[in-house]
Amino acid sequence: MSDPAHSQPSFSSAPADGLHGSARAWATFAVSLSVLLALLDYAIANVALPDIAVDLKASASSSIWVVNAYQLASLVSLLPLAALGSKVGFARLCRVGIVIFMASSLLCAMATSLPILAGARAVQGIGGACIMSVNIALVRFIYPHAEIGRGIALNGVVVAVGVALGPTAAAGILSIASWPWLFWINLPLGALALFMAFKALPQVPRSTQKTDVTGSALCVLALGALVMGGDGLAHRSGWMMSVALLVFGVACGWLLVRRERGVEQPILPVDLLGKPDFTVAFVTGCLGFVASNFYIVSMPFTLHDELGLGSALTGLLITPWPIGIMCAAPIVRRVADSVSAGVLSSIGLAVTATGFLLLWLLPAHPSVFDIVWRTWIAGWGFGFFQPPNNRAMMVSASHARAGGASGMVQVARQAGQAIGAMGVAAFFVQFAHEGPRNCLIAGACVAITAAALSASRLIQRV
Incomplete structure (x- = not known):
């Protein structure tokens, strides 16, 4: 009798070997558009930090949390969301991510204080992580096995374009409008990405495994504590707290690895x-x-x-x-x-x-x-x-x-x-x-x- 902890995960249907013709082209466009949405906004706020600090009456150093909140929330949620994507479907999680991204962009544009803006940016980071955690998994199902490298190479170009356009787009917008328009612009782009995600993204096999809430929490705590502790040491600010965060992060990581061994679909893919x-x-x-x-x-x-x-x-x-x-x-x-x-x-x-x-x-x-x-x-x-x-x-x-x-x-x-x-x-x-x-x-x-x-x-x- 097989051990259920080591058995293969159950899926609703067998995966096909990629899409072909116009179906592949439209699906690739849908993935690229969603990735561009997430990455464009990753860097777009950097240029506006001085304006944001003045407008919201915040210090220059505290205004950096507009960037850090997005990056930290995105990093710590990537693995739990990737596991969730296997359960609910990669296309569905991508669509959910776009909706979260649009809603949080609205909150960012309407923010009246730095804490509200940073909180909205953290939610935006989670929306971006929903998209980024599954985009290459979608590419794998869009392209046949023999052509996966082509799909990933194209995805890399989209990533580069998104990173490159961020500061340029921000400079162009700020030359004619105020900083909230950096986030208002996400609404029409997000609407197009959401339409394409519903129209073209393929439905792929889904895991039937139960969601591991404890593992997800340990993953968030481990990555979050390690990043914040390392950042504190790099800036030489509050070294005792930084060391404590690093020790806490390592402890959470150790517990996570122990927990995930032998699990069918682990949060941390040991x-x-x-x-x-x-x-x-x-x-x-x-x-x-x-x-x-x-x-x-x-x-x-x-x-x-x-x-x-x-x-x-x-x-x-x-x-x-x-x-x-x-x-x-x-x-x-x-x-x-x-x-x-x-x-x-x-x-x-x-x-x-x-x-x-x-x-x-x-x-x-x-x-x-x-x-x-x-x-x-x-x-x-x-x-x-x-x-x-x-x-x-x-x-x-x-x-x-x-x-x-x-x-x-x-x-x-x-x-x-x-x-x-x-x-x-x-x-x-x-x-x-x-x-x-x-x-x-x-x-x-x-x-x-x-x-x-x-x-x-x-x-x-x-």
Whole structure:
């Protein structure tokens, strides 16, 4: 008699091998539009922080919670929502996420104080996590197994476009309207995304397993405490409380791992992390985003403070990064399904590290072109690394575990971004004026480490 704790999860129907023709095109558009909605708003508020602080009579430091509340809520809810998506259906959770996102955008636009705005942004982060936790799982069901790499590469382009358009869209809106319009604009875009989600997203098999409320709570507590404790140490503020939060987070994480062992559909996918291929891809992805955030967070300070460039030009000189990612997409789409991630991702990370080193070696008075081509190289490498590595995570999991794998792809991204941001803060505190430039060296070192780990996949395991 089989042990129910180790039996295979039950699903309502067998999955088909992808969509075809116009059905695939419309479903891909629906996923892309929902991802764009979530990512555009992730960065759109950054540009408006000074205006928000003045208008809501808040300090500059406290206004950062407009950004932090979104990121923290999104990160801690990703894995529980990915597990929920396997139960209620990935398409349904995506639609729910869009509705939450639109409702919280309305609250953000109408906020009259910083606590209300930060709270609404936290709810918005949960809505964004509903979308992001299942988007790659949906891609897996939209594309046939042999073409998953193409779908993930296209998804990576949409992510890059969303990140790139955030500051640009914010600058355009703020030039003609006040900051609440950064959130009002989500309503028509969200309505279109919701219409497409109902029209085109495929219905996929659903798990019949009972929801693990305790596991979800432990996951939220563990990730939340670790991020807040690490952020406190990076900023050297309240170190005793920060250490206490880290210890509490580790304890919750230990309890979570013990609880999830042997569970059919664990909140923390310990079953997937037990697979070497999945674990190497997950850690490689996390390190890749640590490296990228060392650049993304610190480079504006290098351009603005060290080189004396204006805010508008600084924003434009960051743009070659996502353009490089998009330029890599046509190539990586053709080879992601036929060439090992150990080869492609290692090459991409090595190219990214080279771009960071070239930026570190900028002359004292560089031209615009000097900055642009170096940044483009780094972005191209990152675009070449990410889709094959994400594909490796997804194909190492069964269809039954697509939700958990999709959630972990996003955890790798957001955890890496959070750790990278903490690293930048620590470098700024430690090295003062040399901090931004030293961050480029740190980013290059992390990227090389990730490239070496990625290349370890080429070693045959006995």
